[in-house]
Amino acid sequence: MGVVALLLAMLLLAGCGGAKTKPSHAGSSRSQPSRAGGNVAGGDSFRDDLSKSQSSRYRDGSDSVPGDVPDVSKLTEPVPKSEPRSLYGNKSPYTVLGQTYNVLPSARDYDERGIASFYGNKFHGYKTSSLETYDMYAFSAASTTLPLPSYARVTNLENGKSVIVRVNDRGPFHQNRLIDLSYAAAVKIGIWPKGTGLVEVRGIDPGHPAPELPPPAVVTSGHPGIYLQVGAFSDADNAERLAQRLRQANLGDVQVMDADVNGRRVRRVRVGPLADVDRADQVSARIEGMGLPRPQVAVD
The missing domain is CATH 2.40.40.10 (RlpA-like domain)
Structure with a gap:
């Protein structure tokens, strides 16, 4: 073994x-x-x-x-x-x-x-x-x-x-x-x-074939948006505190968005949209350098 x-x-x-x-x-x-x-x-x-x-x-x-x-x-x-x-x-x-x-x-x-x-x-x-x-x-x-x-x-x-x-x-x-x-x-x-x-x-999953879904929409504006989700909170004050800290770091636009996760309302804190993959890598590194967890990439 x-x-x-x-x-x-x-x-x-x-x-x-x-x-x-x-x-x-x-x-x-x-x-x-x-x-x-x-x-x-x-x-x-x-x-x-x-x-x-x-x-x-x-x-x-x-x-x-x-x-x-x-x-x-x-x-x-x-x-x-x-x-x-x-x-x-x-x-x-x-x-x-x-x-x-x-x-x-x-x-x-x-x-x-x-x-x-x-x-x-x-x-x-x-x-x-x-x-x-x-x-x-x-x-x-x-x-x-x-x-x-x-x-x-x-x-x-x-x-x-x-x-x-x-x-x-x-x-x-x-x-x-x-x-x-x-x-x-x-x-x-x-x-x-x-x-x-x-x-x-x-x-x-070949064992459980599902109806073919329509293809994902191509972003006609030229580029999908790249966002970094830094955290998700049930408490609005905690979400706003993190958002304020990110704004002070001048990483880019910071958003606090409401979302429903398994029937529970949460507030997602995201940075973006970011210009390209290189910029997303740079901002991710800066966020980790602030002692925060590695952010998750979201593409909208």
């Missing part, structure tokens, strides 16, 4: 960097788990040595993308089907970089909006958290909470493009990220070459 536990811990942390890799024409954005042994670009083979530390496990020191962009119109999206849960990568709860996550029992009814990133060459051919081989030319993804494996439809809220992905990995563990897409999936919906984008992720 000790060996299995060690292996699982290594897989959860395998691709998890603490800092964001700035995307460029030859780079991608990523900070999450792993990939598998096999052949990589160039035709040479290698062994994915899981006994090595994260810093020495990968052949490349930083992530990158292929020189040629694939014709994603010729790639086939996965067909959702019922599959047994992987023996690896589904421990719940689990903790990475001081944050604790809970794995959902299924992808059923999962519908979240947030920031997507993607990963490429560095992890191509290495083990995922489920001990499958990561293939950046397949439509796959990593999630901190969806079970492995599972399926989801990911839609870019800025252009309406969508793709079905098979979730077979854990991550992204970079703050403020909802899902990490394979390189091919990122190309298909326009997350590449920018590196990040605002998306809606809808889980697919």
